[in-house]
Every structure is written in C-alpha cells, then in structure tokens.
Amino acid sequence: MNALPSPDSLSTPATDTLTSTGAAHVSIKGVTKVFNGRKGRVQALEPVDLDIRRGEFVSILGPSGCGKSTLMMLLSGLLPASSGQITVDGKEINAPNPEAGIVFQKDVLLDWRSALENVMIQAEIRKSDKAEAKARAMELLSMVSLDDFHDAYPSELSGGMRQRVSICRALLHKPPLMLMDEPFGALDAMTRDQLQLDLLKLCRDDDMTVFFITHSIPEAIFLSDRVVVMTPRPGRVERIVNIDLPRPRRLAMREDPKFIQYVHELTGIFKSLGVFREE
C-alpha cells in the first residue's frame, strides 16, 4: 500500500514522527500480536506504528516483557503479526526475511564449528561465493580483534568474543537491516562497553539500518539516532526521543551534559510509566 505514513495512522502519543523525505526503510503500521497461551489470550503488543529511515540506528527501550523481542520477531518475519502490516523497502514481510541479519542475546554459536566456520555458515546456507565470503569473514573478525581466534571453537572463547563472532556472522552478507535482541545483555559491563564500540565501528561504513533492542538506558542513548520507548505489557510506543549527539560516538560522551540530560529524560518517562518506583 502507500509507503508513506499518514499522520492519522499514528494513534499512539509518540512525540516524534518520521519527518525525513522519501520512503521509510522499515515501516510498521498498526501491528499487534496476540499469543494464545494456556492462560488464554495474551496481548503482547498493542497497535505499534513506527517508521525507520535507511541507515538509521534505532533502539527499542523498554522493561522486560514489554514485547520488544516480539516486535523484532515480527520484523524478521519469523513470527506472523496478528494484525497490521510491516514492510521493508515497500515489500510486505510475511515470511522469514533473509535480507535481515539477526543477533540474539544468546550468541547461538554452533559448538562444532570454529569461529571462522561459524561466520561462514551464513554463506554456506545462502550458497554465496565461498572465497569472497571468507575474505569478508576474516575482515569482520579482524575488525573485532579476533584475528588469532579463527580456528578456536566457541568453547574456547569468552562470552564477549562469542557474541562478537555472532555479530560478524549476522553481518557477513551485508544485510541492509540488522535486528539485534539485547545482544549485550548477558555480558559484563566492561565487555559491553567494548562491544558497543565494536558494533558502531562495524555499522559505520555500510548504509545499514539497525533495530536494536535493549533495556539499558545509557546503551540506547550511546548507540542510537533515535530511542523508541515502549510501555510495559501490552507494549506500545510511548515516546520517541531523538539523540542529537555527534558521531563517531566516544566513551567520554557518556559524561556529556547532553547525554546525562537524555538519561534523565528517559528515566523520567519510565518513572511516569511506573517502571521505576522510588520511595
């Protein structure tokens, strides 16, 4: 249907709508998801509307169980939406979208493959050119400082290294859209900082759209162009905050007054939503 969002379709009180010119890369219109569990119907997502520009880094920020992951599953086409429409490049998503690259919270590395082979599975399944893919895989691994670990099995890698391999795997086929579901959620704080920097480096060159799910306020601010705040279940878009910080992002920016102001703003939103309760 029409690729441009009509203003009245945004029934949610989102303060910021897409203002850029041209068609959105990813367009989510009135998408809901209802699960029929043992305890009856569970509304995971109330109608969600969101447009994402090409090359944009968008974080979805929300408390646990707000349907963030569900939204990503719908975007990837791995789960069908109960209603509404999702389009990527104007094409409706109703089957797994092989153009997307996916990273989960668990690294899901294949134990029986070395780091390099784990990245290469992407090329094997897609039957793309082996030599070319291998060169790209090596380049990606070296960008995240894993040159010496091509032949290491996942069991020989640390948690941070494993997640870096899984990000390289998702990036191998230069996906126009990257879907990441709390990829750094299981890592310690220091590893997390480094991986955020690694991710920004990996995303910089390509004109890649990143859909990044997190429940860390500073992480969302540090990485994103826009932060989409979701309410507790049933999830819907509460607010969209533009992050106006220069790129490339540097760790020192986290002490920037502007950064801190964003933290305050987002914390305030969650307080008003009842996610944070102070005495």
Place this chain on the structure above:
Amino acid sequence: MAMASATEPQQDGTRALAPVLKVLNGVPLAVWTLIGLLLFWEAYVRLANVPPFILPAPSAIAQEFRAYGHRLFPNALVTMFEVVFGFTCAVLIGVPLAVAIVYSKFIQKGVYPLIVASQTIPKVAIAPLLLTWFGYGMTPKIVIVILLSFFPIVINSVMGLRSASDEMIHLARSMGASAWQTFWKFRLPHALPSIFAGLKLATALSVIGAIVAEFIGADKGLGYLILIAGSNFDVARQFAAIICIALIGMCFFFTLEMVERFAIPWRNKSDVSGEA
C-alpha cells in the same frame, strides 16, 4: 673418601632408575590397583587352599587360557559378531526412527508412546519366543541384541535432536535455510553428543543381550561356553570366558569412544569416562 664411595653408587642407582620410575608413573593408578587385587587373590587362594571348583587362582585362569584358547577364541568371535552386527542394526534402525519421531507428529504421537511402553517388557522374557520363531542360529541372538540396545539409542537421539534451541532454529530460518539444511547443518551436529551418549549405553546392553540370548539356547558363543562349563563345575573356564566378554565389551566401548572423538572434535576436552 669412604663416605663418598658409599654415596656415589647410590646416586648412580637412582639416576639409572629415573627413566624406569618415569614409565611406572605413567601407568594409570587403576592398573596398579588391578595388579594388587590379582596378587591378593592369588595369595588368598594359595594360602587358604581354596578348591579350584570354588575359586581358581588367577594363575590357574591364565593356564586355562593357554590350554583352552583354541576353543575360546572361535566362540568369542561368534559372540563378538552377534554384538557388533546387532548393535549396527540397532543404530541403523534407532537413529532414523529418532529423526522420524522428531519430525513426524504421527510417529511422535502414535508410535513413540508404544516404543516407550514396550520397554516394560523384560527382553529376557521374550527370548524363548524368539527361539521358537528364529531357531537356534544367530538370528535370535542378533534380534535380542537389537531389542536391548536400540532403546537408549532412540531415546538419546530424540533428546539430542529436540535440544536445538528456538534461537538456533530462528537463526537457521532467518538465513533462509531449507528443512534439510536445518537438519543437516544445525539439528544433527547439535544432537551428536547426545546420540553418542546413547550409543555408549547401547554397547554395554548389546553385550548383555548376546550373552543372555546364548544362555537361552545356543550351540556356540561365550554364553554357551559359560553354561557348559558351569554344568561341569569348571570355574576356571567360566572365568576365562567372562574375561573374554569383558574384553569384548571394553574394546567395543573404546572403539566407539575413538569414533566419538573423531566425530565430535570440539568436545575433546570433555570427560573421557563417558556417560554409561
């Protein structure tokens, strides 16, 4: 001078012994325990004058091997063939059946419960029946070996194939993997450690199956030899046959372990003792 000459040969002695000690240190402790046990057994039988038809000394059993080896060996081959052939059949039936159970709703709901329920029947109880159907040859023995060993193979393979996480399957689908690619590149390798755990359990059971089947009706094999030797109060011969059985079981198990190391190289650092 006198003192120096007294200490010097001693030092030479320890230096000469060093490589020997090094080799001896390398022998696993269990071997030393075994040797100690055998020495104790030998000494006890000799000192307490235990009659050989109650408990023969290890030396007497060794003597039995020498004197009776020409009969032991061909019978051991028969048992070994039953074990290996039956086990191989059980793998060829069990693993594909596990795949069918995981992939087919009908087999999972309609057949799998029956297989599980059938395990309440002691296999020994149906052995005479198999004898009636298949005669005294090798066939009933092989069938019993299959019946005993195929269950752990099926159960462990099913568990392994089912253990692939949702994320792994999502990942495969997001790459556009076909059903065959998802099975061959994700599910099956992921299930291998579990499948091998089942195979190792099955090795022990397949040896038991062959011996029990030979007890019930046979004219060759180690089980048959034990039965005949038992009726003649020839305990040394029974021991010799038992040792053969143990050796077959061990060789079989370790062969499988070697295959496992080859098939699952990423697991080389895990335990060597196995799950059985």
